[in-house]
Amino acid sequence: MSRFSLKGLSGLAGLALVLALVAVAARALGSGRPEVGLLAPVRAAPAEQLDTVRLAPGQTFGQVLQRASVGWSDQNALLLAFREQANPRRMRDGTLITLRWLRHGDRGLRGVDVSLNPDTTVRLFRDGVDWSSALKNTPVRRDTLFVAGTVRNLLWNAIIEDPDLAGFPASDRALIIHWMDQVFQWQIDFSRQVREGDEYRFVLELEIRPDSTLRSGHLVAAEYVNQGTPYRAVWFDPNGDGSGTFYDEDGKSVRRAFLMKPLEFRRISSGVNPNRLHPVHGYRRPHNGVDYAARTGTPVMATADGAVVYAGWKGEFGNLVEIRHPNGWLTRYGHLNGFGPGIRGGARVRQGQTIGYVGMTGTATGPHLHYEMRRGNGRVLNPLAVRLPPGDPVPARSWGRWVQESRQRLSLLASMPGPPIQVLAEAPDADDPEQGSAQGGD
Numbered sequence: 001m002s003r004f005s006l007k008g009l010s011g012l013a014g015l016a017l018v019l020a021l022v023a024v025a026a027r028a029l030g031s032g033r034p035e036v037g038l039l040a041p042v043r044a045a046p047a048e049q050l051d052t053v054r055l056a057p058g059q060t061f062g063q064v065l066q067r068a069s070v071g072w073s074d075q076n077a078l079l080l081a082f083r084e085q086a087n088p089r090r091m092r093d094g095t096l097i098t099l100r101w102l103r104h105g106d107r108g109l110r111g112v113d114v115s116l117n118p119d120t121t122v123r124l125f126r127d128g129v130d131w132s133s134a135l136k137n138t139p140v141r142r143d144t145l146f147v148a149g150t151v152r153n154l155l156w157n158a159i160i161e162d163p164d165l166a167g168f169p170a171s172d173r174a175l176i177i178h179w180m181d182q183v184f185q186w187q188i189d190f191s192r193q194v195r196e197g198d199e200y201r202f203v204l205e206l207e208i209r210p211d212s213t214l215r216s217g218h219l220v221a222a223e224y225v226n227q228g229t230p231y232r233a234v235w236f237d238p239n240g241d242g243s244g245t246f247y248d249e250d251g252k253s254v255r256r257a258f259l260m261k262p263l264e265f266r267r268i269s270s271g272v273n274p275n276r277l278h279p280v281h282g283y284r285r286p287h288n289g290v291d292y293a294a295r296t297g298t299p300v301m302a303t304a305d306g307a308v309v310y311a312g313w314k315g316e317f318g319n320l321v322e323i324r325h326p327n328g329w330l331t332r333y334g335h336l337n338g339f340g341p342g343i344r345g346g347a348r349v350r351q352g353q354t355i356g357y358v359g360m361t362g363t364a365t366g367p368h369l370h371y372e373m374r375r376g377n378g379r380v381l382n383p384l385a386v387r388l389p390p391g392d393p394v395p396a397r398s399w400g401r402w403v404q405e406s407r408q409r410l411s412l413l414a415s416m417p418g419p420p421i422q423v424l425a426e427a428p429d430a431d432d433p434e435q436g437s438a439q440g441g442d
């Protein structure tokens with residue numbers, strides 16, 4: 001390895017030069033002061049300059065070093081040292097590479113950190129005249145978090161002020177609210193249906209890394225009791241490949257053919273009554289839809305799979321999108337600022353796809369979305385009152401594992417105060433008719 005170390009000498013020479021200069025300066029200043037007091041901090045923490053680079057698609061580690069003007073011999077020595085820990089040809093696009101330079105002297109390279117993933121970093125450092133490597137694993141602590149509370153006015157306030165979450169920054173608490181919205185987006189419109197006295201409980205699994213503020217985690221079980229009706233969601237991964245989803249306590253998917261609302265809860269302006277923005281077709285006249293106040297440019301989602309039948313200007317609705325869905329359903333989205341990519345008559349859309357952006361075109365005095373749900377016969381429906389059948393249940397082949405895992409997760413929920421939780425003993429599509437009849441209906 002020593003044949004790759006020529007450049008290393010110049011780095012050391014640079015360090016030696018810095019130390020010598022400091023020593024000279026200390027002597028010049030110091031009549032009678034001990035030199036060691038000035039020298040020690042320099043030796044302990046040489047001033048470094050950090051250059052952080054992300055590996056571009058198709059780029060190699062060697063090319064990054066070359067681009068940073070690392071000498072040829074150092075490049076080779078670094079690659080050799082790196083190979084002791086990982087294969088430089090298997091570095092993923094976007095890998096974070098930090099070059100640590102000495103700020104003084106000849107700006108010699110002092111070390112290189114390569115973050116293989118959020119938890120693992122390869123550290124390359126000068127070791128005498130050679131380069132050495134070490135693997136640094138970030139200790140990840142897993143935590144289970146139990147949160148329960150009662151809503152006094154807004155869900156947002158309840159979660160932000162929940163003492164169970166006191167240790168988390170506001171951004172993390174806002175993220176938790178978003179996760180709740182994602183889980184219950186087919187059952188509850190948190191912007192319109194939340195009532196005083198509603199209760200929630202949820203269990204979160206978190207990964208906590210001490211040297212970063214990043215907290216990653218996911219909900220494993222959640223419950224929201226809306227005006228006395230409990231909605232529950234349990235995380236389950238039927239294929240064991242990470243593509244899991246949420247099911248209710250009976251093993252039926254929480255997904256429905258329609259989302260309850262076409263905007264993410266976190267993007268809906270709270271404390272604004274959009275009806276006040278409607279001097280022309282407010283509630284005094286029959287108002288055929290639901291209005292959501294949100295910032296101009298907020299993405300609007302198709303609430304269900306379907307086909308666009310109209311995308312263009314329509315009188316007081318301004319820019320309007322109309323989507324036809326299976327079984328004679330029709331949804332309309334008005335006052336849009338613009339249309340989503342590819343949204344035109346005949347285009348097929350998927351549930352959750354961006355079909356436009358909130359605006360105030362047509363008759364509107366502030367940015368908001370006008371949303372309507374109709375039947376093909378023209379009958380207008382209240383989206384909050386429509387009840388739809390649940391999505392696919394847990395596949396029969398995974399039922400045994402579901403029973404085991406869901407009971408464990410529901411028992412975590414039930415460890416907090418709240419309504420009792422009963423679960424089905426058998427798969428909802430089990431072939432045994434006697435078991436089936438014992439379940440009753442709803």
Ligand SMILES: [Zn+2]
Nearest residue numbers: 289290291370
């Ligand atoms: Zn409206």
